[in-house]
Amino acid sequence: MSEKLLEISNLSVEYRTTDETVYAVNGIDLEIRRGKTLGLVGETGAGKTTTALSILRLLPDRTGRITSGSIRFDGEDLLTLPEDVIRHRIRGERIAMIFQDPMTSLNPVMTVGFQIAEAIRYHTDHLSKEQIEKRVEEVLELVGIQAERKKEYPHQFSGGMKQRVVIAMALSCEPDLLIADEPTTALDVTIQAQVLAIMDELRERLGMSMIMITHDLAIVAQTCDNVAVMYAGEIIENGTLEDVFTGDKHHPYTIGLFGAIPDLEHETERLSPIEGLMPDPANLPSGCAFAERCPYRMDICEKAHAAVYTDGTHRIACNLYADENNKGEA
Amino acid sequence: MEKNPLIQTVGLKKYFPVGKRKLHAVDDINISIQEGSTLGVVGESGCGKSTLGRTIIRLLEPTAGQIFYDGKDITNLSEQAMKEYREYIQIIFQDPYSSLNPRQSVSDAIAMPLKLHANLDVRQDIAKRTKELMDTVGLAQRLVNSYPHELDGGRRQRVCIARALALNPRFIVCDEPVSALDVSIQAQILNLLMDLQRDNGLTYMFITHDLSVVKHISDEIMVMYVGQCVEKAPYAELFKHPLHPYTRALLSAIPVPNISMRAKKAHVIRGEISTPIDPKPGCRFAPRCEHCSERCTGVDIPLNEVSPGHFVACPYAEENL
Numbered sequence: 001m002s003e004k005l006l007e008i009s010n011l012s013v014e015y016r017t018t019d020e021t022v023y024a025v026n027g028i029d030l031e032i033r034r035g036k037t038l039g040l041v042g043e044t045g046a047g048k049t050t051t052a053l054s055i056l057r058l059l060p061d062r063t064g065r066i067t068s069g070s071i072r073f074d075g076e077d078l079l080t081l082p083e084d085v086i087r088h089r090i091r092g093e094r095i096a097m098i099f100q101d102p103m104t105s106l107n108p109v110m111t112v113g114f115q116i117a118e119a120i121r122y123h124t125d126h127l128s129k130e131q132i133e134k135r136v137e138e139v140l141e142l143v144g145i146q147a148e149r150k151k152e153y154p155h156q157f158s159g160g161m162k163q164r165v166v167i168a169m170a171l172s173c174e175p176d177l178l179i180a181d182e183p184t185t186a187l188d189v190t191i192q193a194q195v196l197a198i199m200d201e202l203r204e205r206l207g208m209s210m211i212m213i214t215h216d217l218a219i220v221a222q223t224c225d226n227v228a229v230m231y232a233g234e235i236i237e238n239g240t241l242e243d244v245f246t247g248d249k250h251h252p253y254t255i256g257l258f259g260a261i262p263d264l265e266h267e268t269e270r271l272s273p274i275e276g277l278m279p280d281p282a283n284l285p286s287g288c289a290f291a292e293r294c295p296y297r298m299d300i301c302e303k304a305h306a307a308v309y310t311d312g313t314h315r316i317a318c319n320l321y322a323d324e325n326n327k328g329e330a
Numbered sequence: 331m332e333k334n335p336l337i338q339t340v341g342l343k344k345y346f347p348v349g350k351r352k353l354h355a356v357d358d359i360n361i362s363i364q365e366g367s368t369l370g371v372v373g374e375s376g377c378g379k380s381t382l383g384r385t386i387i388r389l390l391e392p393t394a395g396q397i398f399y400d401g402k403d404i405t406n407l408s409e410q411a412m413k414e415y416r417e418y419i420q421i422i423f424q425d426p427y428s429s430l431n432p433r434q435s436v437s438d439a440i441a442m443p444l445k446l447h448a449n450l451d452v453r454q455d456i457a458k459r460t461k462e463l464m465d466t467v468g469l470a471q472r473l474v475n476s477y478p479h480e481l482d483g484g485r486r487q488r489v490c491i492a493r494a495l496a497l498n499p500r501f502i503v504c505d506e507p508v509s510a511l512d513v514s515i516q517a518q519i520l521n522l523l524m525d526l527q528r529d530n531g532l533t534y535m536f537i538t539h540d541l542s543v544v545k546h547i548s549d550e551i552m553v554m555y556v557g558q559c560v561e562k563a564p565y566a567e568l569f570k571h572p573l574h575p576y577t578r579a580l581l582s583a584i585p586v587p588n589i590s591m592r593a594k595k596a597h598v599i600r601g602e603i604s605t606p607i608d609p610k611p612g613c614r615f616a617p618r619c620e621h622c623s624e625r626c627t628g629v630d631i632p633l634n635e636v637s638p639g640h641f642v643a644c645p646y647a648e649e650n651l
Contacts, residue, residue: 188374193583218585260517262546273517
């Protein structure tokens with residue numbers, strides 16, 4: 001059994017409309033090892049959710065299309081599997097996803113128990129009604145909800161409880177990979193802490209791998225093993241948690257992200273935000289996408305894509321470190 | 331010598347009727363904000379912090395208590411008399427997507443308060459002032475005729491700030507102004523708000539659920555729980571010596587972007603915020619509190635000053651010192 005559970009290579013995704021083409025993901029490479037958590041960080045519109053939807057083959061039918069690359073999951077290329085195989089064997093069963101807003105991902109007119117049972121019924125063949133009910137109760141208790149509450153409707157739960165229901169549903173088939181898309185953004189801090197603690201504990205107990213999509217570096221620091229920073233559809237820096245948080249070299253965008261967070265430990269007079277905005281993904285520059293906002297911009301950055309610097313597990317796509325890379329290889 | 335505070339409330343209450351019962355959204359809040367300083371109000375959703383902000387500027391009518399602006403009681407002023415004060419008191423809302431009229435261009439939105447209040451009848455004067463305001467908040471002049479849907483969240487929030495600044499207010503209620511924005515944009519807006527305060531001597535009441543933001547911007551911080559103030563202190567004191575168990579729980583629940591802190595498992599509090607409908611007397615945090623005893627229920631816990639400027643509503647606060 002290979003160490004790598006999921007391997008994305010050279011993935012590009014576009015959204016095409018009659019007016020324009022949005023280049024949402026542009027040739028990214030990613031891998032997730034068994035039992036590990038990858039943090040996918042970036043601003044709104046960086047392509048994080050599009051990447052997740054590509055893995056599950058849930059891109060919108062008419063507009064979204066994958067233009068290149070492969071997504072290998074446990075040895076199979078998900079992009080070439082027929083839709084019914086994805087639906088019956090992969091989506092929900094081996095790869096599950098939790099969405100940002102628990103209020104909209106539950107059906108308001110069905111009991112939560114029914115909704116969880118539906119997932120189990122769909123993915124298991126020969127379970128009796130009683131066995132399914134028992135499994136529903138098990139997963140609810142797993143996320144800290146009393147089993148009796150399976151008869152209640154979503155509006156009877158608070159935001160944090162609803163997100164737990166969604167987690168219970170995602171875990172009901174014991175997936176190998178859980179994709180959590182901003183699972184706590186809609187929740188209060190104390191509830192966020194509860195939900196993160198539960199996810200962490202369950203991941204360890206079930207030996208799942210996880211992709212944690214977030215814009216919050218603090219959540220990454222507390223929950224992930226590896227980190228990939230996305231910007232305008234590209235991964236501009238990735239590596240282990242230590243590489244990205246304490247390594248001595250960083251992409252200027254990563255430095256900017258850290259500078260923008262108010263520090264609880266130290267006094268800072270002024271935050272140092274990144275000036276400007278992310279380029280429009282329908283109209284990307286030909287060179288480095290970050291060049292326009294970059295304080296270390298060089299002439300070469302505007303002409304060609306950034307050279308990639310690698311040091312062990314740490315990878316940075318920036319021309320700043322191009323020279324050092326060549327030295328290392330020579 | 332202690333100056334008169336710019337904004338002061340005494341025993342401010344706002345109850346909403348729920349059938350025959352009462353929802354205690356704001357319950358006996360006393361605050362005073364000195365001119366040029368910032369009061370941060372922190373709490374979870376549903377704790378009444380936004381209601382407090384809106385009641386202070388009389389977008390909601392208080393149920394009881396008094397509100398003072400610059401020493402004058404504005405609690406019972408008629409809408410007509412209040413209009414005079416509206417120039418000096420402004421608000422920035424959380425969601426820049428829903429607080430701008432989609433059919434008003436940027437210049438229309440910023441000019442609206444000028445048309446309503448200022449004595450700038452001449453069209454050119456309004457246009458000139460609008461330009462000035464756009465410069466102040468860092469909006470490019472080319473956006474002057476853009477509509478909200480053409481702008482991203484950060485720029486929309488800048489329009490809202492420009493609109494709030496139009497009449498040279500002295501006091502601005504900022505109701506979660508950065509929660510809907512990305513971190514890098516959030517930092518730009520926070521810097522802008524702090525620059526404006528430094529240059530114009532503005533007074534802020536800054537409402538947020540994000541403790542790291544509130545620490546960055548506030549002089550004094552008030553922690554709210556189910557309509558009540560549970561702890562109030564200068565910002566450095568609150569972070570150094572949090573005394574109320576809820577404040578401590580809030581502080582330990584914030585994830586820190588530092589991997590060396592990871593081993594220190596967050597101290598997770600149980601349960602969820604209790605209902606604000608007809609709450610029983612006693613500490614409202616008691617059901618979730620690990621120090622809770624019979625001293626905490628039955629009687630309301632007063633807000634005690636444990637050290638100069640540091641107020642706590644917890645019977646065990648003194649022992650924790």
